[in-house]
Structure formats: structure tokens, C-alpha cells
Amino acid sequence: MKLSVVIPVMDEEGNIQPMMESLREALAGVDHEVIFVDDGSRDNTVAALKAESYRHTRVLVLSRNYGQTTAMAAGIDAARGDYIATLDGDLQNDAGDILNMVERMEREGWDVVAGNRKGRKDGWLFRKLPSKAANLLIGRLTGVQLSDYGCTLKVFRAETAKNLGLYGELHRFIPVLATLQGARITEMDVQHHPRVSGRSKYGLGRTMRVLSDLTLMVFLQKYSSRPMHLFGSSGILVLTAGMLVDLYMVYLKLLGQDIGTRPLLFLGILLTVVGFQLITTGFIAELMMRTYYESQNKRPYRIKEEYVGGG
Template identity: 45%
Template sequence: MSLPSISIVVPVYNEQENIAPLFEAISESMANYDGDWDVVIVNDGSRDQTAAELNRCVKQYGDKFLHVELQRNFGQTAAMQAGIDEACGDLIATMDGDLQNDPADIPRIVKELIERDLDLLQGWRKNRQDHMVSRKLPSRLANKLIQRVSGVMLDDYGCSLKVYRADVLKQIRLYGEMHRFIPVWMATVCPPHRIGQTVVNHRARMAGESKYGISRTFRVIIDLVSVFFFLKFRARPGHFFGSIGLWVGGIGGLMLTYLGLLKFVFGQDIGNRPMLLIASLLIIASLQFLTTGVLSEILSRIFFQTTNVKSYTVRKPLTCEYSAQIQEQKAAEKIAKQEDATKQENV
């Protein structure tokens, strides 16, 4: 049974000590993979000898490995997008270049993704080999925040070891520091039930220095605002701004109504009341939010009409011998269940 072709994308930055072991580990893990595979390693403007090590290892290990060199350090998200752009497999796997992710997990994840009929299978570092304060604690805080805002219930968003269906992944573009939220962005083009997780091996860093710290938790909070907006209101931004405007205007209107009653029914002086100023500002802010909503709707329609981006996505089947057999097995199980149900009804 042949498995679908897969491209493994690995962004690296200042990982000269890990390059040679990385090539060796991937080669050994994928040697028995029953399908075409290749590796796209993106050097994100490393300042050490990473580029030289990559060139040497590419010559040593052959055509399965592609070295993409970025002009400068653009960040992990940009490096990952560069690798995704170069990937040509039916599936795309991503992993870190620090050898903490185990490439031996990839063949198993591929089979599990097909068996569970998913678009994304996220690795879960259940037994994480990292420092509690500098890595584990920020990651746990970030995971809880993302779960609460996005509604995509995964336990380890930060794990770079993931396997995607390429045609689904390439419907989104990664900018800024969106690599933390790829499962959430995937939920904008596929239903959440097609996003799953599986326990993967995690190893302690043996060489080089970590590029993460507790400061990323605060960046997550800022990025979550954008994630929430695009997840819920990408095609209808007017609802986002309009809802805020209506709430603000409603509160301001209630305040003015109360002050009007005091003025015209009870004859009280309201000219010096702070509530009058606050209510007036809320009404003005409401009008601004409503106007912004209308303008954003206009811009949204112009965007969809003048670009190739659509407000919907069409699913394409993943064709390979292994997935075909899985579908046949599921169909047979469904028929068997229906027959059992019919027999029980007859009894």
C-alpha cells in the first residue's frame, strides 16, 4: 500500500550543531516510508555556520533535501511559509530544527491522519522535556488563552510537529507570528472536527539555545485579538464593529433617556452632570463604530471581488492506495452496522 507523498518543512535559525544530526534523524525515520517524500529546510538568516552545514549535508544526503536560504532573519512564521510555498507533497509536515521533535513520529502521524480522516493532526508533547518556568509555564498559559478565545480545543498549540493536507493548508497564508495559531487559522477553511491531536515524543535540547521565553505569552494575548476577528468576522467585519457600536450606543441612549427624564419630568438641572458628557461621547463612539462597520463591509466586498480569494472552500479527496483502503474499510463497517441494525429490528 502506497502512502501519499509528503514534504517535511523545517525552519532553522542558528542551529549549526543540530544540522547534521537532523539530516541523519530524518533520513533514518523516512527510509521505510512507503511513498514519496522530500524535506524543505529553510535557513531563516542564521548568523552562525548553519548555512555552511546545510550546504554540506544537502550534498551528502542527495536530492531528497532542499535548502532554502532567506535573505535575513524574517522570523519562524515567514520561514515556515517559505517552506510551505516550496513544498510539493500531498501532505505537509512541519517540525522544529532543534531535534526536540522526533521525525520518527511522522510516518505514524500520516497513517493516523488518513485513518481519522483529518485535515490537520497536531502533535501533543504530553511528556514535555523543557524547563518549567521558561518554556512549560508560558506554553500552558498560551494554550489556555487560545482555547478560550478560539474554541479549538487542543492541548499543545506550540508543538511544531504537525501533519496537514497540503491543499487545505495552502488556502491560508501565514504572516507575523501566526505559526502559534495555525490550527486556529486552519479552522477558517475546515471544520474544527477535522483538526485532531496525537501524543508525540519530545526530547530535551542537546545543543544550541532556545529562542523562546515567557515574553511570548504577552505577544499571544495581542495576536489573539486578530485571530478572533479573522476567525469569526473575516467575511462579515461589519457585524464585529456594528455589534460594538450598537452596545455602546445603547448604553449612551439609556443614559440620555435617564437624563431626559430628570430634566423634563422632574425639572432637575443636568448641565453639570458628568453622565451627560459620558453619554454624548458614547453616542459619538457608537456612530464611529457603525460607520467603520459599513466601510469595512465595503472593503471586504472589494477584496473578495478583486482577488482570487473565495468566501468558501471546496474539499478535494486525498487519493492514495492507503487512504482508498481505509475508505473501503469504513464503508464495509458502515454496511455491517446497518445490517446488524436491520437484524435487530426484525427480531
């Protein structure tokens, strides 16, 4: 099978019938499957999916609402295509862009082609402005420069998609996760339409979750295989500062000054204790990473290709 399209949905009853029609038209003549993953809908989304399904359609109904990332991971795990596309279930992405993205991937040899919503049809204050700020911050901190991290429409080679390690709410950082595998990523402009049915599941309330996940991404990108470099280096700096303060306090004591009530003494003790804790955390994290790799026979690298010469 050439293509699998994964579409997480939740409470999208009104969008199912037009989405099925757009998928039939856009993917006609291509060996494909469309995997809808219902993420705990409370309306008649599942009934609509079953009623409108055609022979290339599969429907996975999760036992409860797990979140978009988990629903997407379930669909990717079930996918059988050589290429896997992810698509939102709100009709704002256009299924007609999928094959153009696949064609570019094949022609230019990319591992991931990410969509960039050209002329985005969302409100400026609560959707576009936070999105632009997030794109700038993520690109600056991770070094993975994309114009539109929030666009769900992406196409992957199957081996890349199935090794993303999606969990929590990390679907926003799929390009970063793919880069950790050594994937080659590009982006291309895609169409974007206003929502006509259902309600958006996004809002300003997710800002703190995005920042928390971004912190995790930076850690995974820079220190996942060498946590001691983060905790140990920080601990040594803090411990050194604490010991210098403590030595200064000892010097003052030898001069006959009263240091028992001075705030600087408590600061020196605090810095010393925190420094030791950071270094100890580094040791523990290092042991955990070694256990993670060795107990599961994992490797901290991925071989993309192997060539054996003949003759």
C-alpha cells in the same frame, strides 16, 4: 512525491548534522524531500546545511530574519509533496514520529494531525506553565480543543497547508487557521527531547504577542465575513446607552437643574460619539471585506468535494 518536511532554522549550527542523520534514518524508503528554511542565521548554519545535505534535501536561505511563521510559509509554498510535515530545527521533535502521523492521517482520513509533546522536556515555570495556560485559553476562546498548540510537529494534506494564509506570527494558531478552512484535525502523542545545542528562541516576552494574535484569531473565526455584526452590534449598544443618558440629562434640564458641569453629561456625549464611530467602522469593514472577495474573485467558502452522478 509523497512527503515534504519543512524545517525553519535560525542559529542551529550544532543541530544540523544529527538532524540530517535522524531524517535519513526516519524517512528511508519514502519518496520525500526535506526543505530547510534558514531564517537569517548569524552563525554557520547555512554552511552546515550545505555540507550535510543529501539528495532529498533543499535549502532555502531567506535574505534576512523574517520570523518563524514567514519561514514556515516559504517552505510550505516550495513543498511538492502530497503531505507536508513541519518540524522544529532544535532536535526536540523526533523525526521518527512523522511517518506514524502520516499513516494515521491516511488510515483515518484526517486533514491535519498535530503533535502532543508527551513528557515534555522543558522547564516548568517559563515554558510548561505558560504553554498550558495558553492552550486552555486558546481552546476556550476558539473552540478548537488541542492539548499542545505549541508543538511545531504537525502533518497536513498539501491542499490544507498551502491555504493556511500564514503571516505575522500566526504559526501558533495553525490549527485554528486550518479549522477556518473546514479541515478535520486530530492530535497524537509524539516524543520530545531536551535541547542539547543552541539557545531557545522562546520566552515570556512573547506573551503579549500571543494574546494579540489570539484576539485576531477570534475575530477571523467569528466575524471575518460579517464584521458589521461585531462593530454594528457593539455600536448600537453603546449609542443606545449614550442616547439614554443624554435624554436623562435633557429631562433634568427641563426640571431646572444645572447639568453643564455634571460628569454624566460628558459620559452621554462620549458614548454617543463612540457608538456612531463603531457603526461607521462596521460599514467600512464590511465594504473592505466585499472589496477583498470581489476584486480578487475569491469566495467566502471552500468546496471540499464534488460528486456528479452517472447514468
